Amino acid sequence: MSGAGEGRNGDKGAGTRVVGAGRRPEWTQRIVNPPVWRASTILYDTVEELRATAGRDTHHKLFYGRRGTPTQWSLADALTQLEPGAEATLLYPSGVAAISTALLGVLSPGDELLLVDSAYDPTRHLADGLLKRFGITTRYYDPMVGAGIAELIGPNTRAIFMESPGSLTFEVQDVPAIVAAAKARGVTTLLDNTWATPLLFPAIELGVDYTIMACTKYVVGHSDAMLGSVTAAPGKFAALRNASYQLGQHVSPDDAYLGSRGLRTMAVRLDRHGESALAIARWLGEQPGVARVLHPALPGTPGHDIFARDFRGSSGLFSFVLDGGDEAARAALIDGLELFAIGYSWGGFESLAVPIDPERYRSATPWQAEGPMVRLQIGLEDVDDLIADLDAGLARFRAARG
Numbered sequence: 409m410s411g412a413g414e415g416r417n418g419d420k421g422a423g424t425r426v427v428g429a430g431r432r433p434e435w436t437q438r439i440v441n442p443p444v445w446r447a448s449t450i451l452y453d454t455v456e457e458l459r460a461t462a463g464r465d466t467h468h469k470l471f472y473g474r475r476g477t478p479t480q481w482s483l484a485d486a487l488t489q490l491e492p493g494a495e496a497t498l499l500y501p502s503g504v505a506a507i508s509t510a511l512l513g514v515l516s517p518g519d520e521l522l523l524v525d526s527a528y529d530p531t532r533h534l535a536d537g538l539l540k541r542f543g544i545t546t547r548y549y550d551p552m553v554g555a556g557i558a559e560l561i562g563p564n565t566r567a568i569f570m571e572s573p574g575s576l577t578f579e580v581q582d583v584p585a586i587v588a589a590a591k592a593r594g595v596t597t598l599l600d601n602t603w604a605t606p607l608l609f610p611a612i613e614l615g616v617d618y619t620i621m622a623c624t625k626y627v628v629g630h631s632d633a634m635l636g637s638v639t640a641a642p643g644k645f646a647a648l649r650n651a652s653y654q655l656g657q658h659v660s661p662d663d664a665y666l667g668s669r670g671l672r673t674m675a676v677r678l679d680r681h682g683e684s685a686l687a688i689a690r691w692l693g694e695q696p697g698v699a700r701v702l703h704p705a706l707p708g709t710p711g712h713d714i715f716a717r718d719f720r721g722s723s724g725l726f727s728f729v730l731d732g733g734d735e736a737a738r739a740a741l742i743d744g745l746e747l748f749a750i751g752y753s754w755g756g757f758e759s760l761a762v763p764i765d766p767e768r769y770r771s772a773t774p775w776q777a778e779g780p781m782v783r784l785q786i787g788l789e790d791v792d793d794l795i796a797d798l799d800a801g802l803a804r805f806r807a808a809r810g
Contacts, residue, residue, distance in 0.1 A: 430486025445477035449606025503622025506636030513651030517543030580711025625755025681724030753783035
């Protein structure tokens, strides 16, 4: 399940990198895409060979199906090559599995975790549930704390978890400032980089120890496989690998294959997602019934100046706040949409709209808004058609609001 970056792929453009990464000749064997190698038992010629294999490093070596085959190694290797300076990557059956394993790999009973208050809800559930049961304390911090994180680092702080931008409210964190404060105190940093991917935010290059993705989203890109990844900076991979092996984490070769196939078009899809989402966000900002739009590339969104400094572009997920109204008025907007489906996740080719209530998931920074909120995943449909759908939805909202 692991891969180590090789070659000079990191100095190529994004499109070139996603096409060529991970396609080692010994894994593809003259085929364009790595074949699907399904395996549980690996056979040995002799007892001596079996015992020798058990005692060696099994990185990129057939040992037992749970350790992976070239199908998984190829995708992991590709993701490592997308992160200049990274040591290696491991794959997981979901983004949540990736987050939980990365945290369990660096935290022990009695440790403290600093967790951004705008984090993905399942990350909060993990911190308040399993980690708490294991004797790990979590303190939530303001996503805009920046270098001020240094004042929160205590004697038991072992890790800082970031998510930039936040899943619902899209604050952009000052990752370089937080990383600098953490390194000065020997604290491990982890970043959920699903929104940007390494193509838009080079986390390892900026000093993050572990960068995490729900590959279900932009890597897979077609809403048909669950997948996660963690990429480790130099010197950080062994702890991640040990935790992953002990927890029995494994990704099926079929899902890894879908991830590799989706990865090849991720750069062009991200361009389209980002361009369309920004056009729609700007349009929404001018519409009656919309109080504000939360998109990192728009001035006024918290951390926009940091976004302009650190990011290479934007993706297809953002939210907007309605001007007044109630749950029924928001439902009238969403329920009547024709092109925007209602469903969790994002990053696929289809557009989605869901109601969100960030105030339910805050503890360090209370959330207040002018009205109910809607999160949009902008897919690959024509922008004019999506705008027309939202325009009709806003008309329903205003009529229901009165």
